[in-house]
Amino acid sequence: MQGSERTRIGFVLMVAAAACGLGACNTSAPVLTTGSISGHAVPLAVSDAERDCLGRAMYFESNRSDAGGLIAVGTVVMNRLENAIFPGGICAVVGQPGQFAAGVLTKPMQEKELQKVADAADAVLAGERHPQVGKAMYFHTAGRHYPYGNMHYVAVAGGNAFYEKRNTRTAKPDTKPDTVASVSIPTFAAAPMAPTP
Numbered sequence: 001m002q003g004s005e006r007t008r009i010g011f012v013l014m015v016a017a018a019a020c021g022l023g024a025c026n027t028s029a030p031v032l033t034t035g036s037i038s039g040h041a042v043p044l045a046v047s048d049a050e051r052d053c054l055g056r057a058m059y060f061e062s063n064r065s066d067a068g069g070l071i072a073v074g075t076v077v078m079n080r081l082e083n084a085i086f087p088g089g090i091c092a093v094v095g096q097p098g099q100f101a102a103g104v105l106t107k108p109m110q111e112k113e114l115q116k117v118a119d120a121a122d123a124v125l126a127g128e129r130h131p132q133v134g135k136a137m138y139f140h141t142a143g144r145h146y147p148y149g150n151m152h153y154v155a156v157a158g159g160n161a162f163y164e165k166r167n168t169r170t171a172k173p174d175t176k177p178d179t180v181a182s183v184s185i186p187t188f189a190a191a192p193m194a195p196t197p
Helices: 004-021 048-061 067-082 092-094 111-125
Strands: 029-035 045-046 140-143 151-157 160-165
Touching: 029 140, 045 048, 048 067, 048 092, 048 111, 067 092, 067 140, 067 151, 067 160
Parallel strands: none
Antiparallel strands: 029 045, 140 160, 151 160
16 A cells, blocks of 8 residues: 555545544434534534534523524533533533533423524534624623623623633733623524434
């Protein structure tokens, strides 16, 4: 075998291994392929259960008054999913004790809200992110104030104040959550999700 053939075969094996690591080789559950996460070209495969967990977090953690609040919470979930300090998988991130609303994975949701939440979850899975939330992984109810110096507020949306935790020795002075501008997210048009064969 020549060097270029070995390189091609190595590349194919590396791509196949990466696909299996992303869940593409798991055929035990129905899998939906979505768009890019954080601008990467590699699609994320999620099951119906993972999609439901994302939607539930968005539903119970946002006041659902606008798409921006739903997308902001979805952005935090995806940021946590991408961060090594949080457990893997959307349901594991959402179900982590003490991080999201009690009963988020078990309480009933109002049927009239389900389509709006499903559309927002599909948009987040397709790569849409709240423009001000950025890489923030934390939020609390807007209007509350906490004395911690490491909380750098970046957005207020859907009844929540979103913040990054920063090193207090290197961080700029904190911005209070009520001084962070709210942003209106235009209505999104989520593409319908279809099961992959």
